[in-house]
Amino acid sequence: MKIGKQTIKLQNTPKILETSSAVGPKEGSGPLGIYFDIKCSDVFYGEKTFEKAETMFMKSAIDNLLYKLNLKDDKIDYIFAGDLLNQCIATGYCMRELQIPFFGLYGACSTFVESLILSSLFVNSGYGDKVIAAASSHYCSAERQFRLPLEHGNQKSPTAQYTVTGCGAALVVPHSFGKKVPSVTYVTPGRIIDMGIKDMSNMGAAMAPAAFDTIITHLKDTERTPEYYDAIITGDLGKEGTDILIDLCRDYGVDISKVHRDCGKEIFNLNDRDVNAGGSGCGCIATVFSSFFYQELKEKRLNKILLVATGALMSPISIGQGESIPSIAHAIAIENEV
């Protein structure tokens, strides 16, 4: 049921039954290392190319999800998934191995929440009983596509971010599954916000206004305050983007500084020179939610969270042609039954 301007209330409150994550070496040795299911010390994952490696990260995250639930792939009704590469090849080639009806999504770094929203809506309306949402990214394949070759000796801006290598996957089931797991209550799909930022190495600044717009719209539509949530979690705003988001909210008269957390800031050690402003990519929120935050929810250290994934929908072609960066943010409220 639609409420307010953009939000949908999920009356049947589908549940997130299980999650799974697979990450690369840098993420595995980072501050959240102990929470990830699969940590591969090889960025190639035993493959010959980075694109194939990304496919393998996604494949192992999904296989692990099925293994945890003791399910076969033909028992899954649908899967919503995507990645950062042109034509979503990492996902496409991964799905070649799985016998699951597949919807490919591109929402840049917002893909994970986009797939989680669509999976929840599918389950909520009874079109499927077991729907998987997944998203992946890979530092090396993303650098190739969006920036310069890896071996090129250049210096990065302090506002630049480091794409997370990894994949997160979650299984959404109807509320009647019984198990005490977190459920999805509201979703707020975002609209495109573009404040004219053209700098590809300052994506936090480009995406923060979109996060602001979606968070405020969500709070208004649901008539909630930031304090209602134990945490408002953004995907990959990084250091700069987080400061900007908190400033924008404060100017508007809403203080989210106490509950706000950013996956991009938590996944890496920010003193690392490579990382600069933090992690990014759709793998960032996908892996951090599927490991750390899902566990926090299950163990009731957090009970109500708002997951907000931001995406910058540009390409090297549009940037080359002098266009600014259109950004989007999708929000999903995940709550424990009290």
Next chain:
Amino acid sequence: MEYDKIKMTEKEYSEYVEGKAKKSPLFKNIAFAFVTGGFICIIGQIISNICISYDIEAKDASTISVVSLIFLGAFLTSINLYSKIGKYAGAGSVIPITGFSNSIVAPAIEYKSEGYILGLGSNMFKIAGPVLVYSIFSSFIVGFIYWLILLVK
């Protein structure tokens, strides 16, 4: 309540972001660039001096030192060291000829996965290409002006 709310124009926002963004440590970067760039030049000079001490003509000696530096840049790129130097040195390792060599070898390594012709061959000059195009073009302009001056004389 109203929904449209960012109370800034695009211009105000970009000025605000400009003020917010963490700046590169300018002095540190310049110092690193100066030292590294200088160090690469010293290596070149040493090679050239060694050649001269073996009775090689000065012109040939400088060719040998340039070729050696190009090899050094390519070698350091292939063992994943040049990108690490570049992270700290910035322009200090991009501007010398070792950086030029790095800019050709780096895409060559990366695009090999798409095959030798359409991958490696067509992408090898992805970064160095513009440098070549505009340096050859500007040398043509300078040559033309030089020719005109000689004509007037």
